Amino acid sequence: FHFGDGLGSRGSTLIAIPLVLERPLDSGEIVIPAPWMSYRNTNAPDGKPPSALWNFKLKEWQERAEPSSTWLRFQIPHELLPVAVSRARVVIQVAGPVGRFELLGRRDGAAQTIQTITDPVGQLVVEIADSKLLQISEAGELVLGLNAGDPSRPELTHTQGGQDTKINYWRIESLGLQLWARPTGTSTEE
Numbered sequence: 553f554h555f556g557d558g559l560g561s562r563g564s565t566l567i568a569i570p571l572v573l574e575r576p577l578d579s580g581e582i583v584i585p586a587p588w589m590s591y592r593n594t595n596a597p598d599g600k601p602p603s604a605l606w607n608f609k610l611k612e613w614q615e616r617a618e619p620s621s622t623w624l625r626f627q628i629p630h631e632l633l634p635v636a637v638s639r640a641r642v643v644i645q646v647a648g649p650v651g652r653f654e655l656l657g658r659r660d661g662a663a664q665t666i667q668t669i670t671d672p673v674g675q676l677v678v679e680i681a682d683s684k685l686l687q688i689s690e691a692g693e694l695v696l697g698l699n700a701g702d703p704s705r706p707e708l709t710h711t712q713g714g715q716d717t718k719i720n721y722w723r724i725e726s727l728g729l730q731l732w733a734r735p736t737g738t739s740t741e742e
Contacts, residue, residue: 573631579735582635584628586643586728594625594695597663605698605724613724615648617709619701623656626729628692635733637686637694642678642729648722649709651702657685658695666696686731694731700724 576582593602605614605622628635642655655666655678666685667678680686688694701722702708711718 573629575631576735581638581732581734582632584632584635584731584733586730588629589626589729589731591624591626591727591729594623596621596623596697597658597661605700613727615721615723616701617719617721619699619703621697621699623695623697624727625693625695628688628694628731628733630692632733632735633692634735634737635688635692635731636683636736637688637731637733638683639732640680640686640694640729642676642680642696642727644672644676644678644727645674645725646672646676646700646722647725649720650700650722651705651708652700654699656697656699657682658687658697659684663697670702694729696729698724698727 573588591606592608593606595601603620603622605616605620606612606624607614644653644655646653650672652668652670653672653676654668656663657666657680658664664685666680666682669676686694709720709722711720
């Protein structure tokens with residue numbers, strides 16, 4: 553929202569606006585914005601349980617000094633299902649000496665690297681154009697994985713200073729997924 557230049561804040565107000573999602577009538581492309589895509593931890597493709605990197609109950613990312621990985625399942629709003637996803641944009645905000653960040657997808661049930669970023673700083677944007685990595689389950693879920701931290705460079709988070717080791721923490725500050733999709737078949741609401 554943009555209310556004009558030079559305006560200052562004098563307080564805050566909570567405004568509630570009723571919002572009803574309806575399935576588009578035509579089969580044109582729709583954009584599903586990141587705030588509509590909730591996510592929670594899920595098992596890795598090899599069956600390993602999720603790490604505690606993302607705390608779903610508190611809705612917050614955990615601070616880390618060691619490499620960590622997790623898999624997340626993103627839920628498409630049920631009112632829009634079924635859809636075929638053509639592309640996606642993942643926006644991640646990181647802080648601290650992560651060292652290495654890897655975004656993973658699933659292809660034929662196995663993990664596949666989408667993009668690896670060395671020494672990430674600030675906001676990372678990853679575009680996913682391979683629709684085979686964007687398969688939606690019958691429940692309307694898309695699964696992506698994250699590996700963060702650099703096991704080959706422990707000095708990033710554990711620096712030696714005399715007799716003491718100083719620990720430098722990193723953290724994912726935020727993560728959002730935006731999808732471009734086309735409605736397919738008939739609505740799950742019908």
